[in-house]
Amino acid sequence: MNFDFSEDQKFLRSEARKFLEAQCTSQHVREVLDDEARSHHEGVWNKIVEMGWLGTAIPEEHGGLGLGMLELCVIAEEMGRTLAPVPFSSSVYLFAEALKLAGSDAQKSTLLAKVASGEVIGCLALSEGPGEPDPAKLSVTFDGATLSGTKLPVTDGDIATHAVVLAKEGTGASLVLVDLGQDSVTRQPVKTLEPTRSHAEIRFDGAKAERLGNAGDGARLLEEVLDRAAVLFAFEQLGGASRAQEMATDYAKERHAFGRPIGGNQAIKHKLAEMYVKNEVARSNCYYGAWAVSTDAAELPEAAAAARIASSEAFWFASKENIQTHGGMGFTWEVDCHLFYRRAKLLAVQIGSPKHWKEKLVRALEMKNAA
Amino acid sequence: MDFNDTPEEAEFRAEARAFLEKHLEPKTSSGVRRERGEDFLRRAKDWQALKADNKFAQITWPKEWGGRGGTAMQNVIWGQEEAKFDAPTGPFAIGLGMCIPTVIAFGSDEHKQRYVKKALRGEEIWCQLFSEPAAGSDVAGVKTRAVKDGDEWVINGQKVWTSGAHYSDYGILLTRTDPKAPKHKGLTMFIVDMKQAGVEARPIHQASGGREFNEVYFSDVRIPDSDRLGEVGQGWKVAIVTLMNERLAVGGSPGPDWSEIMDYAREAGTLSDSDFRQTLADWYIAAQGYKLTKFRTQTALSRGETPGPENSIGKIITANQLQDICNSAIEMQGHYGLMTDEERMPADGLFQQSFMWAPGLRIAGGTDEILKNIIAERVLELPQDVRVDKDVPFDELKQG
Numbered sequence: 001m002n003f004d005f006s007e008d009q010k011f012l013r014s015e016a017r018k019f020l021e022a023q024c025t026s027q028h029v030r031e032v033l034d035d036e037a038r039s040h041h042e043g044v045w046n047k048i049v050e051m052g053w054l055g056t057a058i059p060e061e062h063g064g065l066g067l068g069m070l071e072l073c074v075i076a077e078e079m080g081r082t083l084a085p086v087p088f089s090s091s092v093y094l095f096a097e098a099l100k101l102a103g104s105d106a107q108k109s110t111l112l113a114k115v116a117s118g119e120v121i122g123c124l125a126l127s128e129g130p131g132e133p134d135p136a137k138l139s140v141t142f143d144g145a146t147l148s149g150t151k152l153p154v155t156d157g158d159i160a161t162h163a164v165v166l167a168k169e170g171t172g173a174s175l176v177l178v179d180l181g182q183d184s185v186t187r188q189p190v191k192t193l194e195p196t197r198s199h200a201e202i203r204f205d206g207a208k209a210e211r212l213g214n215a216g217d218g219a220r221l222l223e224e225v226l227d228r229a230a231v232l233f234a235f236e237q238l239g240g241a242s243r244a245q246e247m248a249t250d251y252a253k254e255r256h257a258f259g260r261p262i263g264g265n266q267a268i269k270h271k272l273a274e275m276y277v278k279n280e281v282a283r284s285n286c287y288y289g290a291w292a293v294s295t296d297a298a299e300l301p302e303a304a305a306a307a308r309i310a311s312s313e314a315f316w317f318a319s320k321e322n323i324q325t326h327g328g329m330g331f332t333w334e335v336d337c338h339l340f341y342r343r344a345k346l347l348a349v350q351i352g353s354p355k356h357w358k359e360k361l362v363r364a365l366e367m368k369n370a371a
Numbered sequence: 372m373d374f375n376d377t378p379e380e381a382e383f384r385a386e387a388r389a390f391l392e393k394h395l396e397p398k399t400s401s402g403v404r405r406e407r408g409e410d411f412l413r414r415a416k417d418w419q420a421l422k423a424d425n426k427f428a429q430i431t432w433p434k435e436w437g438g439r440g441g442t443a444m445q446n447v448i449w450g451q452e453e454a455k456f457d458a459p460t461g462p463f464a465i466g467l468g469m470c471i472p473t474v475i476a477f478g479s480d481e482h483k484q485r486y487v488k489k490a491l492r493g494e495e496i497w498c499q500l501f502s503e504p505a506a507g508s509d510v511a512g513v514k515t516r517a518v519k520d521g522d523e524w525v526i527n528g529q530k531v532w533t534s535g536a537h538y539s540d541y542g543i544l545l546t547r548t549d550p551k552a553p554k555h556k557g558l559t560m561f562i563v564d565m566k567q568a569g570v571e572a573r574p575i576h577q578a579s580g581g582r583e584f585n586e587v588y589f590s591d592v593r594i595p596d597s598d599r600l601g602e603v604g605q606g607w608k609v610a611i612v613t614l615m616n617e618r619l620a621v622g623g624s625p626g627p628d629w630s631e632i633m634d635y636a637r638e639a640g641t642l643s644d645s646d647f648r649q650t651l652a653d654w655y656i657a658a659q660g661y662k663l664t665k666f667r668t669q670t671a672l673s674r675g676e677t678p679g680p681e682n683s684i685g686k687i688i689t690a691n692q693l694q695d696i697c698n699s700a701i702e703m704q705g706h707y708g709l710m711t712d713e714e715r716m717p718a719d720g721l722f723q724q725s726f727m728w729a730p731g732l733r734i735a736g737g738t739d740e741i742l743k744n745i746i747a748e749r750v751l752e753l754p755q756d757v758r759v760d761k762d763v764p765f766d767e768l769k770q771g
Contacts, residue, residue: 001380001444001673002373003666070372249751264754266740269747276746277684281660284681288663291372302655310656358652359645365633365655366642 016078032085039198055116063113080239085196087156093232095122102213123160125151135173135219142167147209157200172216178209194346230308231289237311244318248325282314305361319344395456415459419493466497477600498539517546526592536572536585550766558606579727626725629654694729
């Protein structure tokens, strides 16, 4: 039984934590929060680029570090703890993983090294309206050469240089790769509940684009990309949930009311114990997801879904009850609680909400049972 | 990451498995079997003796006490393998898991020579006599009195929820020896002969309908001072050692899980219900969370490390989930699901039986609320609850 990260991976974790705690403080996050013009924190981003983390799971032949998904999971958890206000997840978990999975040799050679160096920032454009995007009912269309229609909202859509777009092609759906620097692409920043991560509306008016993978294979490829990304998102969420739990616990020990620490009351203690249970359930499911994604295991669909759901719910619970534990202080702009509450919601809906993933999980269990 | 044994672990697993295959039948049903009676006890004692003779009885105990001197990981492996077979292990779990470790820690050399090996071979069965009608979660509130009379102590009082009291030979007994001292300071622990006059075990008629536990009455029972465990007034310290071992002894899946209700829903044609599917996902994730958390614990053991506190989440998850799953299954069955008539009950009564067992599981061995206190105080290091009785003489405390 070896169900834990290796010594090298734990060392990477402690180095990443030290680095981010020094270089990506809540002050850095707030510099983006309080300035509408800023899409992300360039200073933090440049330092992350220098660390080489963007290429963690990109092969050396494509300019990456050639480490594995386990190392990327470790970094993702630490990014989540510090609410890093940078387009890391879009470029690395979604864009680079889509390229690795479905890209042609030419596409990989052209773009992966640039993702690793930070020259290219990628994003994934799915949503068009309320609800989960349905590959059978897309308004954005691809005709084999050009892309038309509007995606809204796209996380990091205003700072990205490239996008992978889910588009209708003929009677099916395809994944399409598009350079966002063309005149036929119009981008408009949009305000969201989570101002420390940027979002945009992207309109394509016959933009030049190329297919990623085969025509009509978009829905299937997207599932595979999202299964892999779900594990990485789950680690970010786990990091955020762990940090929110620590904040709530520390505050419950310091804050006195009725002559003693509020953490001495069972209403608070039991809430924090429940938070701990949810976070441990999430952590164990995340580790299983990490194992599945790093070994390309047949169990990946259910492992990824379980990690994703457990972490979404753990982060939601920890972030909302962290505010509640802080009381009135927790509802002020100056205290960091709301930053976690905001980030928890973004990460829970960005690549499919818990309800969507629960249905996917049960479908995977049915398939397994039928096989 | 992988889920494989190390070569040494694989070798031990093969050895354990060969021994089990030679002597036992594989388990056939996942249902909860509650065997009772003399035949079962005879079979259990024979199996225990065979295990002891082959050094499989207590894997981690030192060889001088008849153990294997093995690792914690070997103990986990043995538990996993034995659970796959129809092994009659129940009657010894409390004695070997809790009572005898306490005797080894606090007993005299004579006690150890007299009791340890006989318990290990299953020749003598032990029970734990702590809980009382007015001392459950607050077990330091026991009232059973021990009064010194020469070289002996005279015991009067009542214990409750004592598993196996009616077939036990000995017990460890928590008593109050000084009612003038504060609650935790007036306690003393003894070894008691359960077969002597004045000890009466009566089965409790449980809410579930079964009679698996007992209340035990002590009427002028005499215990020699030489059978005291620890110093007079130090009974709480001794009890803590017993209770620390309890958490290591508890475990195992208690009844139907997500896969069984999923199977049932498929047969019943309700698996397409979207509300049910959402809830099913929640059960799967919590059950996986617990199972995988045990893997993390085993990893620590396998590396020779001390596991972290993560395992404390176990019973909170499993007991609540069992209750939820049974409730949902019965509601799915509708009015039909009420039936426990053997001829008519749906799915062989799988969910009905555990529905009535689950409330007890949420209480036994630490209630949900006490377990949350333990996580909050020992893991998260939050302040202890207010204890207004801490420094007050026991006989001045309000009772009720």
